[in-house]
Amino acid sequence: MSGVSTRDIGHRVVVRHRLEGGQATDVIGVLQSYDEQTLEVRHADSTPYRIQRAAVVAAKPIPPMPLRRVDVEQLFLTTALGRPAVETQYVGEWLLRASGGWTGRANSVLPAGDPGLAFSDAAKQAEAFYLERGLPPLALVRLGTPEADAFSEVGWTDARPEESDTLVLHTTLDHVNAQPAYEVLVSDQPDAQWYDAAFEGPVPAAAPPVMEGAPRTAFASVELDGRLVAVGRGSMTGHWLGVDAVRVDPAYRRRGLATALLQGLARWAGPLGGRRTYLEVVEQNAGALAAYIGIGYVEAYRYRYLTKR
Known part of the structure; x- marks a missing residue:
């Protein structure tokens, strides 16, 4: 089994091996273990495949899976759904979040999508939402987007100039x-x-x-x-x-x-x-x-x- 050894543990490999019926099949994933009798490959869905070394036809390390281009708009929304705030409201498609002031993410407007009204009016509604709850108005904005520029145009400024970007x-x-x-x-x-x-x-x-x-x-x-x-x-x-x-x-x-x-x-x-x-x-x-x-x-x-x- 040239090309694969214990040094490849933790890296992606492809292993061709024979099943009990004699037909050959390939498994691609991360090499988890390797000893005299068996090796284990963990697939991308975390399913482990334990293979007898005697059944291996060929095996070799392969490069990491290349990253596909990420849908930034989708990911922007996904981050909000993964850590939902205590209280949420919508202005059109904008998400207003409040959680008693704990963390910026849980206490800021996520300006994703169409607010359904003029930008300045949507920003005023967001400002009122936070002031009614005794919280500072915050907007989480992706840098270099039209939304970031539009907030600046209606008077919103950097809330944490002393901090670096996230x-x-x-x-x-x-x-x-x-x-x-x-x-x-x-x-x-x-x-x-x-x-x-x-x-x-x-x-x-x-x-x-x-x-x-x-x-x-x-x-x-x-x-x-x-x-x-x-x-x-x-x-x-x-x-x-x-x-x-x-x-x-x-x-x-x-x-x-x-x-x-x-x-x-x-x-x-x-x-x-x-x-x-x-x-x-x-x-x-x-x-x-x-x-x-x-x-x-x-x-x-x-x-x-x-x-x-």
């Missing part, structure tokens, strides 16, 4: 569904320990309804030395896996724990129909950004928050 990254699931280096526990409900690890200090009142509000969610964790030291959240929207709330205890950073969480959530999402994955990271978080790019994520778009003062 990047939305994406990749295909088979780039990140390799075997994690740590045991990753995945549950459909977070417990008190998960929240304690996810937050430094008290858990905001709006956090549980926001983080548990999506139709299909998963809460991943890694336990070391008798306690949770890394946690992350996953949500499924169509074929998209969204990953957020990744937090690693400072004493355990730079050990690959964040990557392990991503891989564990990818393996959860594959059997549910997951094919692609996205996450968000602020540009100034250079360490996290480098780690995500290193395992195959690329930039889809970037955004900032605008406000009306």
Whole structure:
């Protein structure tokens, strides 16, 4: 079996092997294990195929699956559905979100689609929505779009000029569904320990309804030395896996724990129909950004928050 060895574990391979009836078939996926008797290939949908080496006709490593062009408009909406706010209203197709002030995403207007009225009037309705709830008016706008320019034209300005852009990254699931280096526990409900690890200090009142509000969610964790030291959240929207709330205890950073969480959530999402994955990271978080790019994520778009003062 030339061309495949233990060094290829974690990488995509194609394996041609014979079934019991004698016919040959190919399996393409990530090589998960390789020993004297068997090898295991994990397909893009996370289905594992254990193959006897004696049945292998040929095998070789292949390049990672190329990324298809992402539908940015669809992804923009998908990110909102993956982490729904406590309260939502619509102005035409615009989504107004409020969650007691916890996180910008859950307390901002998502100007996607047609608001159904003049832009200035739609912006005024959004402003009134937040002022009625004692919240600062916020709009999450993709940079370089007509919506970003239109908000500026009606007096909205950068809400957080001291912060860097937020990047939305994406990749295909088979780039990140390799075997994690740590045991990753995945549950459909977070417990008190998960929240304690996810937050430094008290858990905001709006956090549980926001983080548990999506139709299909998963809460991943890694336990070391008798306690949770890394946690992350996953949500499924169509074929998209969204990953957020990744937090690693400072004493355990730079050990690959964040990557392990991503891989564990990818393996959860594959059997549910997951094919692609996205996450968000602020540009100034250079360490996290480098780690995500290193395992195959690329930039889809970037955004900032605008406000009306």
